[in-house]
Amino acid sequence: MTEKILLLHGLWLHPWAMRWLQQQFTSAGYAVVTPVYHSISSNSATNVGLIYQAVQHYALPTKRLHIIAHSLGGIVALQMLTSYTELPPGRLVTLGTPAKGSLIAQRLAKHHWFRPLMGRSFEGGLDGQGLPETLLQHEWGALAGNKPIGVGRILGGIAEINDGVVALSETYHPAQTAHRVLPVSHSSMLFSALVVKECLHFIRTGQFSPEP
Numbered sequence: 180m181t182e183k184i185l186l187l188h189g190l191w192l193h194p195w196a197m198r199w200l201q202q203q204f205t206s207a208g209y210a211v212v213t214p215v216y217h218s219i220s221s222n223s224a225t226n227v228g229l230i231y232q233a234v235q236h237y238a239l240p241t242k243r244l245h246i247i248a249h250s251l252g253g254i255v256a257l258q259m260l261t262s263y264t265e266l267p268p269g270r271l272v273t274l275g276t277p278a279k280g281s282l283i284a285q286r287l288a289k290h291h292w293f294r295p296l297m298g299r300s301f302e303g304g305l306d307g308q309g310l311p312e313t314l315l316q317h318e319w320g321a322l323a324g325n326k327p328i329g330v331g332r333i334l335g336g337i338a339e340i341n342d343g344v345v346a347l348s349e350t351y352h353p354a355q356t357a358h359r360v361l362p363v364s365h366s367s368m369l370f371s372a373l374v375v376k377e378c379l380h381f382i383r384t385g386q387f388s389p390e391p
Contacts, residue, residue, distance in 0.1 A: 181241065181242035181243065182209060182241065182242060182243040182244075182245065182269070182382075183209060183210045183211070183212060183238050183241045183243070183244055183245070184204050184209045184210070184211045184212070184244075184245045184246070184247055184382070185211075185212050185214075185230075185234060185238055185244060185245070185246045185247070185248075185256075186200060186201055186204070186211055186212065186213045186246075186247050186248070187213075187214070187216075187230065187246065187247070187248035187249065187252030187253070187255060187256055188213075188215075188216075188218075188249055188252055189218070189248075189249040189250030189251045189252050189275075190218045190219075190250055190251040190300055190305070191218060191219070192218070192249070193215060194213040194214065194215050196369060197213050197249070197369065198213075199369060199370050200247070200369060200370075200374075200375065201213055203372075203375045204247070204375070204378075204379070207375075207379055209245075210241075212233065212234070212237045212238045214229070214230055214233035214234075214237070215229075216229045216230055216252075216255065217229070218251055218300050219300065222300070222304075223254065223255060223258055223300070223304040223309060224258075226255050227255055227258045227259045227262055230255060230256075230259055231259055231262075231263055234259075234266065239267070240267075241267055242267065243267055243268055243269045244266060244267040244268075244269040245269040245270050245271070245272075245382045246260075246269065246270075246271045246272070247271075247272045247274070247378050247382075248271070248272070248273050248274065248276065249273075249274040249275060249276075249368065249369060250274065250275050250276055250277070250344070250345070250365065251276070251300055251304060251305060252273075252276070253271075253273030253274070253275075253276025253278070253321075254276060254277075254278070254304050254305070254309075254310065255304075256271060256273070257271070257273075257278075257310055257311060257314065257319075257354075258309060258310070258311075260311075260314060260317055261311040261314070264316070268316060268317070269317065269382075270317065270318045270319075270320065270381060270382050270385060271314070271317050271318070271319045271320070272319075272320045272321075272322060272377075272378045272381050272382065273319070273320075273321045273322065273350075274322050274368045274369075274374065275322070275323060275324055275342050275344065275345050275350065275365045275368055276321065276345075276350060277305060277307070277345045277346075277349040277350065278307075278310060278321070278349065278350060278351065278352035278355075279307050279348070279349045279350075279351065279352065280305060280306050280307020280308070280349065281305045281306075281307075281344075281345060281349060282337060282346060282349065307349075310352065311354060312353065312354065313353075313354050314354040318356045318357070318381075318385045319352075319354055319355045319356055319357075320355065320356065320357040320358070320359070320377075320381040320385075320386070320387060321350055321351070321352070321355050321357070321358045321359070322359055322360075322361055322368070322374060322377055322378070322387075323342065323345070323347055323350035323358070323359070323360050323361070324341075324342030324343070324345075324360070324361055324362070324363040324364050324365060324367070324368060325340050325341070325342065325347065325360050325361070325362060325363075326342060326343065326362055326363055326364040326367070327340075327341050327342065327343050327364070328342075328343040328364040328365075328366075328367070329342065329343020329344040329364055329365045329366060340360075342363065342364050342365040342368075343364045343365045343366070344364075344365035344366075345365060347360065356385070356386075357381065357385075357386050357387050359377060359387040359390075361373055361374065361377065376388065
């Protein structure tokens with residue numbers, strides 16, 4: 180296989196949460212690597228190092244290494260691509276990643292009782308800091324949802340279009356080469372055939388499928 184996919188989970192999750200997506204991409208003919216990182220107990224720099232080590236052990240060598248990352252995983256992926264520019268070329272698709280920082284994460288971080296839920300993932304990650312202004316050598320397509328089903332409803336709500344956790348405006352970034360809004364929630368992205376279709380289309384062509 181000359182092309183592989185690195186599949187990264189989000190906050191509070193584990194590679195098992197990505198199992199359905201992994202099966203879909205494997206069925207499409209890709210070798211898929213789904214490493215674990217410590218979204219609560221470790222900071223972004225440590226997690227970037229963990230993912231990079233996993234890539235070295237399980238994904239290399241490969242002609243092209245694509246990355247599909249959910250939520251916080253997209254931030255880790257972007258930071259890794261910036262820190263390790265020698266990685267093989269490939270395309271990046273983020274799923275509901277708050278590239279401008281997360282309002283919900285900010286609310287949780289401000290309260291003593293809820294701060295542990297963020298662990299060490301807030302500073303330099305979900306706070307919107309630490310992301311590259313540009314992304315060299317990689318096309319980045321962002322998928323966002325507009326179904327407001329998620330913990331955001333019980334954490335003060337989100338006044339604008341959102342996926343239940345992340346506001347639509349938080350998913351945009353100037354380094355993106357494509358952006359698409361889908362009728363999915365933050366969690367249902369992990370079990371959406373439409374998400375799979377758009378991920379594969381972007382990986383193969385560098386753009387999302389034509390809108391009807």
